[in-house]
Amino acid sequence: MARDEVILAIDQGTSSTKALLVDRHGQVVARASEPLGQTQPHPGWVEQSPAEVWAGVLAATRRCLDGHDPRSVAAVGISNQRESMVLWDRATGEPVAPLLGWQDQRTAARCAALAAEGFGDLVREVTGLPLDPMFSATKGGWLLDHADPDRRRSGRGELCLGTVDSWLLSRFGGEHVIEIGNAARTQLMDVRTGRWDPRLLELFGIPAEVLPRIVPSTGPFPAVRGLPPLPDGVPVTAVLGDSHAALFAHAGWRPGRVKATYGTGSSIMALSPDAAVAGTALCLTVAWATGDAVAHAVEGNIRSSGSTLRWLADVVGRTPAELADLAASASSDGVHLVPAFGGLSAPWWDSDAQAVLAGMTLGTRLPQIARAALESIAFQVEDVVAAAGHHEVLLADGGAAANPALMQIQADVSGREVHQSLVADLSALGAAHLAGLGAALWSRAELEDLDRTVRVFSPRNDTAERRRMLGAWHQAVSRARSSDPSIPGGTP
Numbered sequence: 001m002a003r004d005e006v007i008l009a010i011d012q013g014t015s016s017t018k019a020l021l022v023d024r025h026g027q028v029v030a031r032a033s034e035p036l037g038q039t040q041p042h043p044g045w046v047e048q049s050p051a052e053v054w055a056g057v058l059a060a061t062r063r064c065l066d067g068h069d070p071r072s073v074a075a076v077g078i079s080n081q082r083e084s085m086v087l088w089d090r091a092t093g094e095p096v097a098p099l100l101g102w103q104d105q106r107t108a109a110r111c112a113a114l115a116a117e118g119f120g121d122l123v124r125e126v127t128g129l130p131l132d133p134m135f136s137a138t139k140g141g142w143l144l145d146h147a148d149p150d151r152r153r154s155g156r157g158e159l160c161l162g163t164v165d166s167w168l169l170s171r172f173g174g175e176h177v178i179e180i181g182n183a184a185r186t187q188l189m190d191v192r193t194g195r196w197d198p199r200l201l202e203l204f205g206i207p208a209e210v211l212p213r214i215v216p217s218t219g220p221f222p223a224v225r226g227l228p229p230l231p232d233g234v235p236v237t238a239v240l241g242d243s244h245a246a247l248f249a250h251a252g253w254r255p256g257r258v259k260a261t262y263g264t265g266s267s268i269m270a271l272s273p274d275a276a277v278a279g280t281a282l283c284l285t286v287a288w289a290t291g292d293a294v295a296h297a298v299e300g301n302i303r304s305s306g307s308t309l310r311w312l313a314d315v316v317g318r319t320p321a322e323l324a325d326l327a328a329s330a331s332s333d334g335v336h337l338v339p340a341f342g343g344l345s346a347p348w349w350d351s352d353a354q355a356v357l358a359g360m361t362l363g364t365r366l367p368q369i370a371r372a373a374l375e376s377i378a379f380q381v382e383d384v385v386a387a388a389g390h391h392e393v394l395l396a397d398g399g400a401a402a403n404p405a406l407m408q409i410q411a412d413v414s415g416r417e418v419h420q421s422l423v424a425d426l427s428a429l430g431a432a433h434l435a436g437l438g439a440a441l442w443s444r445a446e447l448e449d450l451d452r453t454v455r456v457f458s459p460r461n462d463t464a465e466r467r468r469m470l471g472a473w474h475q476a477v478s479r480a481r482s483s484d485p486s487i488p489g490g491t492p
């Protein structure tokens, strides 16, 4: 392998597509980003254009490689937004419907009906996931109901259904495939066997003929074709869901580590060596598979973290950065904001919970509320981290993780070290790290030493103080929660 060879990593996310060139030391030598739009044609619906998704990949790749020799790219790694669904015509490769985004809630009633019919336990047992419109299965059913109601074309294999990784790989031609971690988030795969489950395909109305073949995160995938200025034939040696890729970039396989990505919402994920789920509070998923070696993970998603500050900033006519500054030096003075906008997800799974601002007095001012908003991010993350088992180190990345005040609050409420990543774009980097292994740019041992610079935040309080803080937070959470006794989850 020549010393100047690089990996091209593509991170196809919800709001943008990023492309990175990563050298053999794990250093990013070029990056480009292309924004991606979405539409909400009805309340709760979230759509994107599959063609625009692909155009963003083309544009980001071209700009990233500007000034670099495309022949130096040894391999491509892809990370992608998960759960979103695309339906296309196998013969023409043209989409037959918009992409249904992972935030799309149009199948909420369908999920509720299936739960009422008693299918929740089967779905959770087989897939490790709660019945929820976020996952792909009901989205796939909805797309087929509209494009092929009698499933005649589907049964003849004329249509292809896939997640975003499948869609991007289909642009290269070749076999219809899906990476196993992405497949694990469709709610159609048996999370323990790594195969489509026939009972679930029937339940969700998805003929097997429309589905891709499930392959490990290391492939084999179709090689690059039609992604200029890359020459055709460059191998794709890694594909990962974005949250999984971030865990890989953190070297999350080391024991005692759990990662949190602080974005619009937050994703908390840790490897689960025994593939055990923590009750019903978290999801079980496949983190990645390298060849036959499958690594399972537990994951919890929080709907509102960075978006809580954005919401408050809009309400009070400030910017999120101004609020973060106010919050950094303030005390919440007993004020709690429980941002249950649209309910609470992990670990509570209470879709009827309502957002609550609690503990105010006549002396409460904006700094206290801003502080409560910031603390709500850390408290929610800690609730999921606690449900994920015993971990000494919390690995932090994502936009809001750049805020040192939040990282210190996180260490204080968690009672564990927080390692704030000082390296950006971890999802793309994770895909690059795995792709570089496949391309022999580095060995397994060298992978351990790639750049993962962190700033460490240690807890500054004692156990009693931490318990008091968490107790007060959980009181506020109980005010936000609905009284529906059938809610799964319970105390983390």
Ligand SMILES: O=P(O)(O)OC[C@H](O)CO
Pocket (backbone or CB within 6 Å): 012, 013, 014, 015, 080, 081, 082, 083, 102, 241, 242, 243, 263
């Ligand atoms: O593209 P992001 O960063 O919003 O991530 C989307 C997640 O994969 C959804 O599960």
